[in-house]
Structure formats: C-alpha cells, structure tokens
Amino acid sequence: MRTLDPGVERIRAWRGQSYAVDFFGLGPWGLRVNGWQPVDPAAYSIFEAALYAPCDGIVIAAEGAMPDNEVPDEDTAKRLGNHVILR
Numbered sequence: 001m002r003t004l005d006p007g008v009e010r011i012r013a014w015r016g017q018s019y020a021v022d023f024f025g026l027g028p029w030g031l032r033v034n035g036w037q038p039v040d041p042a043a044y045s046i047f048e049a050a051l052y053a054p055c056d057g058i059v060i061a062a063e064g065a066m067p068d069n070e071v072p073d074e075d076t077a078k079r080l081g082n083h084v085i086l087r
Contacts, residue, residue: 057086
C-alpha cells in the first residue's frame with residue numbers, strides 16, 4: 001500500500017488510514033445515494049443500516065456518539081469519526 005511508504009510525502013497525512021475500511025450500501029437500483037451529493041445523510045443507502053464486522057477479532061476501541069458530518073464536510077480534528085477498531 002502506498003500509504004505505508006514513508007517515501008511518498010504527499011500522502012503522509014493519510015498514513016494512519018492504511019488499514020481502514022469504509023463501508024457503503026447500495027439501494028434497489030444499485031446506487032449508494034439518492035440524488036447528486038445530497039446534504040441529508042438519510043439519502044445515503046448505508047445510513048442507519050446494520051453493520052457487521054468484516055472479520056473475527058477483539059474490539060480494542062469503539063466510538064459511536066459522534067454527530068453526523070454535513071456532506072461533504074470532514075471533521076479533520078477527529079478523523080476516526082464513529083468507528084470500531086478490531087485486533
């Protein structure tokens with residue numbers, strides 16, 4: 001993974017996300033969102049959907065109380081957001 005290569009300076013800020021997995025859902029027409037970059041998180045198929053761990057492991061950290069960001073904003077101070085870390 002290029003994000004793990006210390007020689008690639010332009011992606012240094014993202015190095016900690018090298019092992020992250022982002023999940024998305026698909027609606028009935030195979031689309032992940034209803035509309036073109038809607039601001040309402042409920043327009044995204046994954047919103048409030050049940051999510052299961054992609055592998056076996058021990059939960060070493062979890063956060064689920066952070067508020068939803070407005071699309072397409074990011075909280076650069078708290079990049080992990082709501083998350084589960086497995087080992």
